[in-house]
Amino acid sequence: MTKRLMLLDSASMYFRTFYGVPDRYHGVDGTPVNAVRGFLDAMARLLNTYQPDLLVACWDDDWRPQFRVDLVPTYKAHRVDEQATPSPEAQPHQTQAGEVEEIPDPLAVQVPIMADVLAAIGIMRVGAPGFEADDVIAQYARNHAGPVDIVTGDRDLFQLVQAQGPNRVLYTAKGFGNIAEVDDAWLAAKYGVTGAQYADYSLLRGDSSDGLPGVVGVGEKTASALINNFGSLKEIQEAATNPDSGMSANLRGKVTRSSDYLARAVDVVTLHQEVPVPMPITALPHDPQHPAELVQLSDQYNLEDPANRLLTALARIA
Numbered sequence: 001m002t003k004r005l006m007l008l009d010s011a012s013m014y015f016r017t018f019y020g021v022p023d024r025y026h027g028v029d030g031t032p033v034n035a036v037r038g039f040l041d042a043m044a045r046l047l048n049t050y051q052p053d054l055l056v057a058c059w060d061d062d063w064r065p066q067f068r069v070d071l072v073p074t075y076k077a078h079r080v081d082e083q084a085t086p087s088p089e090a091q092p093h094q095t096q097a098g099e100v101e102e103i104p105d106p107l108a109v110q111v112p113i114m115a116d117v118l119a120a121i122g123i124m125r126v127g128a129p130g131f132e133a134d135d136v137i138a139q140y141a142r143n144h145a146g147p148v149d150i151v152t153g154d155r156d157l158f159q160l161v162q163a164q165g166p167n168r169v170l171y172t173a174k175g176f177g178n179i180a181e182v183d184d185a186w187l188a189a190k191y192g193v194t195g196a197q198y199a200d201y202s203l204l205r206g207d208s209s210d211g212l213p214g215v216v217g218v219g220e221k222t223a224s225a226l227i228n229n230f231g232s233l234k235e236i237q238e239a240a241t242n243p244d245s246g247m248s249a250n251l252r253g254k255v256t257r258s259s260d261y262l263a264r265a266v267d268v269v270t271l272h273q274e275v276p277v278p279m280p281i282t283a284l285p286h287d288p289q290h291p292a293e294l295v296q297l298s299d300q301y302n303l304e305d306p307a308n309r310l311l312t313a314l315a316r317i318a
Helices: 010-020 034-050 066-071 088-093 111-121 133-143 155-160 184-191 195-205 220-230 233-240 249-257 259-269 291-301 304-317
Strands: 005-009 054-058 148-152 167-171 180-182
Touching: 005 010, 005 034, 005 133, 010 034, 010 111, 010 133, 010 148, 034 111, 034 304, 054 133, 066 259, 111 291, 111 304, 133 148, 133 155, 148 155, 155 167, 155 195, 180 184, 184 195, 195 220, 195 233, 195 259, 220 233, 220 249, 233 249, 233 259, 249 259, 291 304
Parallel strands: 005 054, 005 148, 148 167
Antiparallel strands: 167 180
């Protein structure tokens, strides 16, 4: 039987739960745990709703990989906290060069707690040195023979949507209670492109949240029209150099003036790097792998209720 794999964009999830769950929850030492509680409850909700056979919590070991910065120096540059001092608590949000991502201190201290709880329960958590969670997700999606559900609030991962597989994105931009199930039909209705075309669409349109300018003067509608009229990014660039292609002179100028950016950015946006990830994916646990550690964490950080809700959801799948 083909197994359904769920891949969590963990940082996307815990940023959302940090801002979505009231900050009244604390551990016995006063450590805030609202994001941890929300993260565990979101996982339980996803398991109850979608019943995956396998699950991996994908982690940002490097939120701003050097290979992307070398190609496009503005990549996520606006998110670098110039005043921060690297610390063990901030490691999940550092680059290999030691840059620290702007992240609220009350969230930074909670990330290691989430990792410890996942380890105690026995849920697979995977990052890769020098890569973002997006890259880890892409590698597992490529490796898996069956259907894949990708949980994220990040549109970059729409490029992994496939009609064959199938791969879909469970898009959390409107919260975990209003998840959009993004497939090719959804993308066609929203943006006029398919998952296979989304990376080229994103390159043309740009993404200010990642510091990617795109082609100056080309927005979502124009990017979609270019792809539908001419095909891939390569074909669009070829048409831009041909006065007889049917592309307007104004638009041809915009594309050709951005040729250097497009040549560099394609390897920033497209998730095609080979990423070292552990295989095979371990089965979801029936019971906590390290029950004593889970009890200790639950008592220390006031997590008994959300941990039990997650364990109940896992038991229903088993």
